[in-house]
Amino acid sequence: MQKFFDKLLNVLRHDERFFSRDGNFLRNKVREAAVSMDERLLTLLLSDDELSKRFFVDAAGVKVFNGFLFSDVVSNQELLPDSFTRFKNKIALGFNNGDFLSASGCVVVDFPYKDCVLEGDQTDAHKRDELFYSATLATDDVDRLLNPKVLVNAVRYSNDAAQVANDFKPDDNLIIKGNNLLALASLEKVFRAQVKLIYIDPPYNTGNDSFGYNDRFNHATWLTFMKNRLDLARKLLKPDGSIWISIDDDEQAYLKVLADEIFGRDNFVCNVVWEKKYSPQNDATWLSDSHDFILVYAKDKIRWRPNLLPRTEEMNARYSNPDNDPRGAWMPSDLTSKTQAAGHSYCIESPTGKKFYPTPGRQWAPAYETFLQWSKENRIWFGTSGNRAPMLKKFLSEVKQGLVCTTIWKRNDVGDNMEAKREILALNVDFETPKPERLLERILTLATGAGDLVLDYHLGSGTTAAVAHKMGRRYIGVEQMDYVETVTAARLRKVIAGEQGGISERVGWTGGGSFVYCELAKQNQTFVDELEAARDFEAIADICGRMIATGFISHKVDPAQIDKHWSDFEALTLAEQKRFLMMLLDMNLLYVNLCDLEDTEFGIDDAAKSFTRSFYRS
Numbered sequence: 001m002q003k004f005f006d007k008l009l010n011v012l013r014h015d016e017r018f019f020s021r022d023g024n025f026l027r028n029k030v031r032e033a034a035v036s037m038d039e040r041l042l043t044l045l046l047s048d049d050e051l052s053k054r055f056f057v058d059a060a061g062v063k064v065f066n067g068f069l070f071s072d073v074v075s076n077q078e079l080l081p082d083s084f085t086r087f088k089n090k091i092a093l094g095f096n097n098g099d100f101l102s103a104s105g106c107v108v109v110d111f112p113y114k115d116c117v118l119e120g121d122q123t124d125a126h127k128r129d130e131l132f133y134s135a136t137l138a139t140d141d142v143d144r145l146l147n148p149k150v151l152v153n154a155v156r157y158s159n160d161a162a163q164v165a166n167d168f169k170p171d172d173n174l175i176i177k178g179n180n181l182l183a184l185a186s187l188e189k190v191f192r193a194q195v196k197l198i199y200i201d202p203p204y205n206t207g208n209d210s211f212g213y214n215d216r217f218n219h220a221t222w223l224t225f226m227k228n229r230l231d232l233a234r235k236l237l238k239p240d241g242s243i244w245i246s247i248d249d250d251e252q253a254y255l256k257v258l259a260d261e262i263f264g265r266d267n268f269v270c271n272v273v274w275e276k277k278y279s280p281q282n283d284a285t286w287l288s289d290s291h292d293f294i295l296v297y298a299k300d301k302i303r304w305r306p307n308l309l310p311r312t313e314e315m316n317a318r319y320s321n322p323d324n325d326p327r328g329a330w331m332p333s334d335l336t337s338k339t340q341a342a343g344h345s346y347c348i349e350s351p352t353g354k355k356f357y358p359t360p361g362r363q364w365a366p367a368y369e370t371f372l373q374w375s376k377e378n379r380i381w382f383g384t385s386g387n388r389a390p391m392l393k394k395f396l397s398e399v400k401q402g403l404v405c406t407t408i409w410k411r412n413d414v415g416d417n418m419e420a421k422r423e424i425l426a427l428n429v430d431f432e433t434p435k436p437e438r439l440l441e442r443i444l445t446l447a448t449g450a451g452d453l454v455l456d457y458h459l460g461s462g463t464t465a466a467v468a469h470k471m472g473r474r475y476i477g478v479e480q481m482d483y484v485e486t487v488t489a490a491r492l493r494k495v496i497a498g499e500q501g502g503i504s505e506r507v508g509w510t511g512g513g514s515f516v517y518c519e520l521a522k523q524n525q526t527f528v529d530e531l532e533a534a535r536d537f538e539a540i541a542d543i544c545g546r547m548i549a550t551g552f553i554s555h556k557v558d559p560a561q562i563d564k565h566w567s568d569f570e571a572l573t574l575a576e577q578k579r580f581l582m583m584l585l586d587m588n589l590l591y592v593n594l595c596d597l598e599d600t601e602f603g604i605d606d607a608a609k610s611f612t613r614s615f616y617r618s
Contacts, residue, residue: 004050005073011048015040030074034067045070107137107145108225109181109587137587145587146185148594149178150521151615152608157489158514160497165516166607167614173469173513174476175489178520180457182591183478184232186520187455189616191476195236196452198243199443199464201435202226204250222251223258229457230262236455237299242269242447245295246435252293259297269296269304274439275411278418294443306446308402315403319396322384332381332391337365346371351386365392405446414439424461426501427494429487431461437502440467448473462488466502469495470509489517518611521592521604524552524585531578537570540577547581552589594618 009025012018018030033041042065045051055070056063137145154165156172168174176183203222233243243263247255252271260268272294280288298304319329336358337344344363348356348371358364364371374380374392381391411419415436424434440463448454450472456464459477468475469492479488498504498511522529527547534540548559562569569577592602594616597609604612 004054007048008051008073011044011051014044027074031071034065034070034074037065037067106224107142107181107228108221109137109145109179109590141587143588144593145590146182148186148189148616149182150592150594150597150602150604150608151176151186151518151612152521152604154516154518154608154611156514156516157493157496159512160493164607165518166610168516168611171474173465173474173515175459175462175465175484175492175515175517176476176478176520177480177484177518178478178591179480179525180478181228181232182520184229184236184457186594187476187478188232188235191236191453191455193236193238194453195455195476196238196241196449197444197447198233198237198241198455198457199246199440200233200243200456200458201246201433201460202458204248223254226255227258227262230259233455233457234262234299239300240303241299242304243297243299244272244443244447245297246274246292247295248292249289252295256295259295263297263299267298267301269298269301269306270407271295272407272409274409274414276417278411278416306405307449308400309405309442309445310402312403316396323381325378325393325395327395328397330393330395333394335365335380335390335392336362338362339365341367343367348390350382350388350390352382354387356389405442409439409442414442420463423502427491427499429461429490431483431487434461435463437463437467438506440464441471441503441506444468444471444473459484459488462491465515466491466495469513469515470503470507475515485517489515521602521608523589523592523602524587525590527585528582528590531581534574534578537574537577540574540581544581544584547584552586553584554586557584 012025012030017033018026020026030041045055045065046063052063055066057066058064154168155162156165176187230243237243245255245259256268256271274292274294275290276292277288277290280290282288316329319331321329338361340363344365344367345358346364346368348364350356366374371380379393381393382388415438417433417436419438420434420436423437424431444454444467448471452473454464454468454473454475455477456475457478459465459479462477462479465475465477465488477488492515495509496511496513496515498509500509503509527543530543531540534543544562547553548562553559569580572580592604594612596602597604597612
């Protein structure tokens with residue numbers, strides 16, 4: 001395939017429009033020419049027999065240009081003529097087919113390292129923010145990948161104490177360390193249709209998060225990444241459950257279309273606008289963004305209803321009782337209406353004899369008989385002097401004991417990014433993009449009740465779990481980064497101990513409860529972790545040798561070809577060597593499957609076996 005692409009490049013070089021002055025291939029220019037059926041482009045392609053046969057079909061004696069196939073080949077990042085791609089293609093890990101990724105049913109397995117992985121000649125003082133590795137598997141390549149996994153290193157934390165967990169109880173809160181796609185597939189076996197609320201704050205694919213640092217992790221792949229996980233998440237939701245997804249402007253519209261497909265357009269509830277910033281960014285190139293979105297979907301909109309928000313003291317303060325009515329506090333409300341109906345324009349006489357008619361263009365809201373009944377019940381108010389226009393007494397005891405939520409959430413009501421940062425720093429930990437506890441408090445208030453199960457499979461710093469714990473909800477969180485132990489689990493231990501940050505005072509939190517921490521049992525994931533930590537070629541070479549010795553590598557690779565082209569491998573940069581070895585691994589064998597629990601080769605200890613059996617109730 002690389003040879004074919006090289007030929008295509010050589011042919012296209014005859015048109016100066018498709019290459020920059022320094023010789024870089026301008027893919028967008030070529031795609032634009034293809035879409036517009038540019039005559040010069042078509043003539044070039046027809047001039048070569050192989051290209052003509054590949055991109056044109058004969059129809060009734062006329063050659064018809066297959067622009068979709070051509071654009072797909074031109075867009076394929078795997079065929080870039082760089083050193084890494086050339087080496088990779090030598091050992092048969094190149095371009096597979098011409099399908100559009102978004103329609104191919106692929107599965108994306110991600111490895112987002114956010115701990116400043118060093119690249120090549122970088123030093124500790126000059127770290128790249130993060131690296132992102134990913135593997136995209138065709139459906140045919142997925143064999144054992146989504147099978148339930150073995151759970152190890154289970155610890156139950158209670159009252160800031162820790163003990164090995166040999167069993168899992170149905171009401172346990174749970175934190176899982178491991179790849180969230182595989183964790184969701186494992187959770188489905190136990191928690192299918194049991195989760196009341198899913199909240200996620202996924203990577204936004206903006207260039208400011210992990211997805212942006214992999215130039216191969218493009219828009220379509222990000223959507224496939226989201227789709228894989230949302231498909232599984234939907235199966236976990238209760239029939240009356242809902243999912244809330246934080247997202248920004250860059251992918252919001254595309255994610256909405258994807259979520260419509262997965263959850264059903266009829267189950268779309270709303271798009272919440274959250275004011276995330278206090279002030280504008282003066283260095284913004286265009287407009288300063290001050291909001292994010294939260295997409296809300298119900299599993300079944302017919303069955304799902306949001307709860308009311310609690311009434312505020314300010315709202316209740318509007319009610320008073322100037323006439324000492326035994327029914328309690330009330331407030332006057334308009335007795336007129338725009339509705340035009342016969343018999344609603346009668347005269348009302350006050351206790352002092354003053355007569356009132358509706359104002360022009362309006363009528364009395366109640367029919368005359370209803371007005372007489374309300375008057376008899378002392379529900380009509382003419383002011384303390386008895387001379388004011390009639391009003392209806394609206395009693396606090398009779399209004400909804402809550403407030404219907406709107407779709408615009410102001411920072412004063414639910415917090416913003418600065419508040420979230422202050423909360424996390426107060427816990428003596430640092431995290432780049434936390435969410436404020438008040439934001440999650442509102443979501444949990446609207447979408448759950450006491451004891452309901454909440455899931456967050458992009459757990460991050462643990463805000464969802466912390467708020468759920470304080471509000472008396474059960475929760476499951478999934479995070480694959482190492483900070484799940486030092487940040488997320490540590491935060492929850494402080495919650496158990498009664499920390500008073502965030503919403504603690506608002507909800508009367510004083511401490512208590514427990515949670516279980518466990519990990520997916522690693523297989524090839526161990527090599528992934530070692531590659532992340534590798535700092536030189538000697539470490540890479542050692543890892544490569546052990547990977548091949550295990551036999552747990554992709555069936556598409558002939559190890560002999562690696563030895564044959566070892567000098568080419570050495571010539572790659574450290575980052576390219578890591579990328580290649582990631583691709584070498586069999587993604588089906590990242591973690592140990594439940595069916596291999598008793599296999600001595602994996603060394604699962606008795607405590608892990610006991611916990612795993614208890615978890616899967618097997």
